[in-house]
Amino acid sequence: MAKEFAKVAVLVSGGGTNLQALIDAEKSGIIKSGKISLVISNKSDAYALERAKNAGIETAVVLKSDCGTKEEFENRIMELIDGHDIDFIVLAGFMVILSERFTSKYPKKIINVHPSLIPSFCGEGFYGLRVHEAALSYGVKVTGATVHFVNEIPDGGEIIMQKAVEIREGDTPETLQKYVMENCEWIILPRALEKVCADIIK
Ligand code: GAR
DSSP states (O other), rough: OOOOEEEEEEESSSOHHHHHHHHHHHHTSSOOSSEEEEESSSSOOOOOHHHHHTTTEEEEEEEEEGGGHHHHHHHHHHHHHHTOOOOOEEEEOOOOOOHHHHHTTTTTOOOEEEEEEETTTTTTTTHHHHHHHHHHHOOOOOOEEEEEESSTTTSSEEEEEEEEEEOOTTOOOOHHHHHHIIIIIHHHHHHHHHHHHHHHHE
């Protein structure tokens, strides 16, 4: 029987503005085929947890320091995901590279938002502000964001959506990060999530 909506888990590490964009998009009806049902953070002080609580979404914290190994850390996340019957996983500012053991368990069931136009400024070591520092120091004139499926290659999975903006005279890594978030990430992440959820509940 076709499901009414896909149960979505969002993995976060920080401020959670992308999580907020997803919460808002669910409220406004942009996301109708998915329901954010669980937020998992690897940082206990992530503001994303407050955003989830304010929206009445269940939260969980899994700290690497409480787990002996990366394998155990990932096992705990997988137990939460499987225990909540999650259909789809979103990495929204989750600053951990997941192993192949993890990603191969959920093929085409994990997406990530990355703050550049992949294949530029991506892969291991490119995250958060560092991505924008790299774009500015290279001197590119256009940047943006990408939503892609997650596989065993960091930032290497199939691209679902991209959006570009022109870099402005005088942009700093901080101003560019905000500009890319507002004009690219917060727009394409909800749209991409709706698209993949609609596909899986068909
Ligand atoms: C976002 O810009 C996201 O694209 C980036 O971290 C920021 C998280 O912000 N993710 C990566 O760099 C992953 N490689 P948020 O916590 O406010 O959503």
